[in-house]
Amino acid sequence: MIKLVDLYKSFGDVHVLRGLNLEIEYGKTTSIIGRSGSGKSVLLKHIIGLLKPERGHVFIDDVDVTKLDEKEMNEIRKRFGMLFQGSALFDSMTVGENVAFPLREHSRLKESEIKQIVIDRLRAVGLTGVEDKMPSEMSGGMKKRVGLARAIAMLPEIVLFDEPTTGLDPVMAEAINQLIVETQKNFNLTCIVISHDIHSIYTVSHKVAMLYDGVIVEYGTPDELRASTNPVTIQFLSGNIEGPITIV
Amino acid sequence: MNRADSFLDQLGKTVMRNIEEMGKIIMLFFSTVSWMVRPPLKIRDIFKQMEFVGVKSIFVVVLTGGFTGMVMALQGYHGFKMFSAEALVGSTVALGMTRELGPVLTSLMVTARAGSAMTAELGTMKVTEQIDALYVMAANPIKHLIVPRIIAGVLMVPILTIVADFVGILGGYFVGVEILNINPGVFVKNIYKYVELDDIFNGLIKSAFFGLILSLIGCYKGFNTEGGAEGVGKAITEAVVLSSISILVSDYFLTAIMF
Numbered sequence: 001m002i003k004l005v006d007l008y009k010s011f012g013d014v015h016v017l018r019g020l021n022l023e024i025e026y027g028k029t030t031s032i033i034g035r036s037g038s039g040k041s042v043l044l045k046h047i048i049g050l051l052k053p054e055r056g057h058v059f060i061d062d063v064d065v066t067k068l069d070e071k072e073m074n075e076i077r078k079r080f081g082m083l084f085q086g087s088a089l090f091d092s093m094t095v096g097e098n099v100a101f102p103l104r105e106h107s108r109l110k111e112s113e114i115k116q117i118v119i120d121r122l123r124a125v126g127l128t129g130v131e132d133k134m135p136s137e138m139s140g141g142m143k144k145r146v147g148l149a150r151a152i153a154m155l156p157e158i159v160l161f162d163e164p165t166t167g168l169d170p171v172m173a174e175a176i177n178q179l180i181v182e183t184q185k186n187f188n189l190t191c192i193v194i195s196h197d198i199h200s201i202y203t204v205s206h207k208v209a210m211l212y213d214g215v216i217v218e219y220g221t222p223d224e225l226r227a228s229t230n231p232v233t234i235q236f237l238s239g240n241i242e243g244p245i246t247i248v
Numbered sequence: 249m250n251r252a253d254s255f256l257d258q259l260g261k262t263v264m265r266n267i268e269e270m271g272k273i274i275m276l277f278f279s280t281v282s283w284m285v286r287p288p289l290k291i292r293d294i295f296k297q298m299e300f301v302g303v304k305s306i307f308v309v310v311l312t313g314g315f316t317g318m319v320m321a322l323q324g325y326h327g328f329k330m331f332s333a334e335a336l337v338g339s340t341v342a343l344g345m346t347r348e349l350g351p352v353l354t355s356l357m358v359t360a361r362a363g364s365a366m367t368a369e370l371g372t373m374k375v376t377e378q379i380d381a382l383y384v385m386a387a388n389p390i391k392h393l394i395v396p397r398i399i400a401g402v403l404m405v406p407i408l409t410i411v412a413d414f415v416g417i418l419g420g421y422f423v424g425v426e427i428l429n430i431n432p433g434v435f436v437k438n439i440y441k442y443v444e445l446d447d448i449f450n451g452l453i454k455s456a457f458f459g460l461i462l463s464l465i466g467c468y469k470g471f472n473t474e475g476g477a478e479g480v481g482k483a484i485t486e487a488v489v490l491s492s493i494s495i496l497v498s499d500y501f502l503t504a505i506m507f
Contacts, residue, residue, distance in 0.1 A: 075386075077383070077384060088376060102386075105386070
């Protein structure tokens with residue numbers, strides 16, 4: 001289980017996380033929703049150790065990763081994959097080299113074996129014959145797919161998705177949603193998705209957490225969220241301008 | 249707070265910020281060295297950077313070196329002519345190029361061409377989360393991105409300096425001998441007489457140091473880029489200005505120590 005306990009994080013005078021608590025189950029897709037700038041990406045970066053909290057703990061299998069040094073954290077990171085908002089593919093490498101990167105970095109596989117895994121992972125995300133293309137030659141949706149192929153290259157236990165459908169047309173967004181569902185099922189992954197795309201959240205999630213004002217204000221299944229009586233959740237899901245969430 | 253206090257407050261903050269930045273650059277240097285000695289070295293990346301910093305800078309370095317040698321010969325000739333010492337033009341060009349102008353001008357040109365590109369590339373990688381992606385994949389960005397660039401800077405700037413020295417002297421020879429009719433034998437003999445191996449060697453040590461400065465600052469600024477395209481542009485400007493000033497200031501101190 002991934003456990004976030006009493007997490008605090010500020011940037012200057014902006015207090016992003018204010019004593020956040022959350023428990024994420026293995027083998028399921030947990031989504032974290034909230035407004036833009038509410039701290040969803042910050043939360044994700046704490047789980048993967050890219051940010052350290054001012055106070056609080058992040059437990060992964062009872063190991064407090066906030067206390068680990070870089071070398072120990074890297075061992076934990078090998079259990080993770082991450083799909084970034086803008087895909088974050090390496091511009092200077094081909095698609096194939098991007099997907100092969102973690103394999104070349106952390107395995108002793110032969111080049112022929114790496115090549116085969118790259119083809120398999122790309123096929124798993126619905127891409128064939130694109131190994132030699134450069135990321136700049138691909139559309140946003142294709143880049144997301146390649147990003148996902150890279151994220152699952154090492155068959156990690158946990159995959160983090162940072163706004164997987166942002167900036168995509170509705171058809172491609174739905175394709176990515178289906179891909180997340182299938183990939184989670186096929187590889188039995190623990191997926192953590194952050195998004196403000198309500199439709200996407202309902203499609204991919206087993207559990208949803210609503211982040212507001214630096215804390216989780218609601219946590220449950222998508223159905224439980226739909227039936228919520230919390231005014232913040234109701235306003236966010238319905239997209240109302242009126243309510244406790246103010247537009248600054 | 250009156251105006252004088254406000255000025256002092258701003259000055260103090262600027263000084264503190266610069267000292268802090270210098271500390272961070274030095275920390276990055278030690279961190280880079282510690283990753284440099286940990287195998288495996290990314291040989292392919294190192295050669296790629298050496299090609300970018302070195303091979304692709306040859307044209308601009310040849311142009312700079314050649315015309316600098318030519319203008320030195322031209323200016324030197326008019327000066328020396330007043331004392332009927334035109335024969336010293338060759339040795340003056342050679343000493344000027346090997347000791348000073350070769351290393352400094354080469355480094356400034358490489359700063360403008362390759363140092364700025366290092367900042368642009370790393371800065372773009374930073375703002376598009378590619379550096380975060382390296383961390384997430386448990387791959388250290390210093391080893392992957394900075395070590396190859398620093399090695400390329402330290403190795404290739406001296407090699408480019410040799411090219412600039414040679415072409416500069418050749419340019420001086422062309423102007424002195426072919427245009428100004430200085431005796432070619434005397435031109436070359438005086439180079440042998442007055443230029444010592446130490447002049448060339450110390451010039452190369454300087455240029456290796458400048459190569460370190462320009463690549464370290466270029467990488468540091470790129471690595472610490474914030475914001476989007478505007479942030480990248482700002483980082484490039486800062487990197488070029490800081491590298492150029494650092495090269496010129498350290499040149500004085502290195503010259504004072506070496507010569």
